[in-house]
Amino acid sequence: MTQSILTRQAAPADRLPDSQPLYRQLADQYRRAIGSGVLRPGDRMPSMRAFMQRHGVSLATATESYRVLERDALIDARPRAGYFVRVPPTAALPAASEPDLATLPGAAQFVGIHSVISSIVSTFQRYPDALNLGGATASPDLYPTDALQKAALRALRKRPTLLTAAGHDQGDPALRAIIARRALDAGIQIGADDIIMTHGGIEAVNLALRAVTQPGDTVAVESPCFFGLLQALESLGLRALEIPASPTTGLAIEALAFALHTHPDIKAVVVVPNLQNPLGSVMPDTHKARLVELCAQAGIPLIEDDPYRELADAAQPPRSLKAWDTDGTVIHCTSFNKVLAPGMRVGWINGGRWHPRIGMLKFAQSRHNEQLSQVVLAEFLETNAYERHLRRLRDRLRLQRERMAAAIATSFPDGTRFTPPRGGMFFWIELPRDMSSTVFFKAVLDEGIRVMPGTMFSNGGRFDHFIRLSSPSTDLDLADEAVRRLGRLAARMAAHPD
């Protein structure tokens, strides 16, 4: 159907009403055709004259459409040959090292990450204008600002007491019903009552930890590990046992199996199965099945933190660990923060066997979530706008990642390694062995760029020669240029350590 729009002579009256200018509508048609594979890398684009005739538009409109597509790195101009659908550069760098399973951490450690992170954050704060290549959300213009604003206006007009009437303890029932329906996509079969809305995914993970541990207990986590989880563990007085994770398949299941034998004091396992932060790995289904089985057999709660699932590059997003859960071993935590709206703090939890206790803890800790954002979300999820948004977001993130991979591959020094992530926005980059990311992140701040040093992602300092990069904005040229500057700086530092 996209093809017919592109090939037949479209009269202006055929076009759908759209608030976008015409050149942008046309660029979007081609963007979709490229995204869906109707137009393939290397395909020749119509000539300007053919484009003008086909769509009945002026030269100015045609030029502007091509300019947008070129800016977004969807097409390339080849001198005297015309425009072609862009061939994504292949990353020329070797894949990141697989973890060395022979050097498991000896003992679970009380996390001391907060002081490390505080020091990094206060360094960041001295450079408020730095270009942020360290964030964990996409840029605001990749989220459906208009549609959510309209949903909020509708919700407020329809239900004027949203702000003044208290909500349901577990969260808005209509929203929970929609979420339960959508969870089938992740392979999760639950009802609305099996869901408790939380203040973002991080509250969900905190509640899960509080439900199944006591201060002093040991919790097995992935290594490298999302620093927010290390902070949560520290604030709850828990010890972290870091289990190696592979940049392609995530947590090393057999290393966990071994640790469960050698550390009988492990009281919970926390895993990000889909698009692990910072690795960008997606755990294969066989690993997911084995991990759930392992925890069930050991009688140890498996806390699944799954906020990135829908950002994975695939026709069908991967399933959650919870899909393999048969006896309530898995506590599933997620949120709409990364995929839909960083300004909304709407997460949810299914507590498995510990659901009632988690409900009690949530009530005692912060009562119900606000009504308004929940109703806005329900309004939005009821339409097909959410699916449309996700498709667009995934396409844009893929494009950003391809550009970024190319820039990294061509500008970082020999000895740099990375495994292309399976979706999302993170690049976990292994710098040459003798480079320190602690030195590097400060040096690049002086150049006006913020990156996350690897030291934030472990309590053991094992990732000091890693950095986490993420795409900052839809201004791909700006990101490109920033990454190239990072690469040049890394090359200088690698050539002259200290």
Next chain:
Amino acid sequence: MTQSILTRQAAPADRLPDSQPLYRQLADQYRRAIGSGVLRPGDRMPSMRAFMQRHGVSLATATESYRVLERDALIDARPRAGYFVRVPPTAALPAASEPDLATLPGAAQFVGIHSVISSIVSTFQRYPDALNLGGATASPDLYPTDALQKAALRALRKRPTLLTAAGHDQGDPALRAIIARRALDAGIQIGADDIIMTHGGIEAVNLALRAVTQPGDTVAVESPCFFGLLQALESLGLRALEIPASPTTGLAIEALAFALHTHPDIKAVVVVPNLQNPLGSVMPDTHKARLVELCAQAGIPLIEDDPYRELADAAQPPRSLKAWDTDGTVIHCTSFNKVLAPGMRVGWINGGRWHPRIGMLKFAQSRHNEQLSQVVLAEFLETNAYERHLRRLRDRLRLQRERMAAAIATSFPDGTRFTPPRGGMFFWIELPRDMSSTVFFKAVLDEGIRVMPGTMFSNGGRFDHFIRLSSPSTDLDLADEAVRRLGRLAARMAAHPD
């Protein structure tokens, strides 16, 4: 000025534009005159004819205005004499017992309140249609639904990315600046940076407790104590030491001083100084000063939970404990939940000496609050609508309490005692000694009325012959009738225990 509106001949053109119907605008003028004391109890209201002439309105409008005032118990019709400003009935019951300071609880107890509350809540859930005289907020129509809805619409139009852009870690800076200015009213001198926004007041109290205690520690609380605090203590693994509180002056400071000597393991004190829940007491300034000094000298953090302050009956609302704090001993927690909008989960905390640690815990636990409700609140607080709302809310609550006090005094059995609260919405009623509120609350549920049994307010079962009542709605006749039914039932049960 109010008087001039009432006495001069007002031409319709003089009236301010108002979306309210005319009869209601006029009723509101008289309501304000009565609330402000321009018209005093017993004053004669104008005759219908005089009212029609004075305001240039029809008989229908005049009649309707008087009907509204009569319904709201602001005026009474005396047969053949006309209408008079109502004389509030004096409560005829003896004051509630002062606490017996000789029988201090012997040892701090691990709170086991959750199972008690769960059982009560699940009993409540079997009677979903019961008239709720057990709530902790005023009825929705006492909150400024329209104004908040409009503020939300304005905020969304002005800042369309409110839902999609992440907010500031500590909360919206503009809102915090306004709150800091307003805090001067409570005697609190802080800057915007000294404020962290939280998900309601209960998250603030939880964060305060987490910042200054370890599981197993003892926390001194008032007795009777808000059950939500007992639940929070239980969920954090803390022991509660219940210190007696007086229905007129709140926490017995000398009992606390004694307990600090005998229980060196007390790690924090939690107090609701203004309109204690459930007592409705307001701590005198001298007590506040002494309490802060006592805790400062003992080096023990004093957690102030102050969500009801602005509902106190007084020309000038009472000050917070924090006003007497000179060295950061007091952690001040409050929210807008009870006074402005039960649907919004917007609280804030000043952590005194522990402010940075509380900031870390808040970040690790739930990140920043949502932007939207904060910006709505800032919009609303910037106008004088908040002060207007508070005056109206206090007037209406006072009226409700007067009606309720009269109904209790005339219908509850001998041996019932209560001390009129100093504002807010709670009545803490001491039933005759041999009555059990556990039996009573179930019996009245069968009659379709929900009240809170005293057992929820202590871990020691010391308030089994108490109940907490609150005004359910602006339908004062309905509340009246419900209270009278409660009284009759109590009288029957007192006459025939078991």
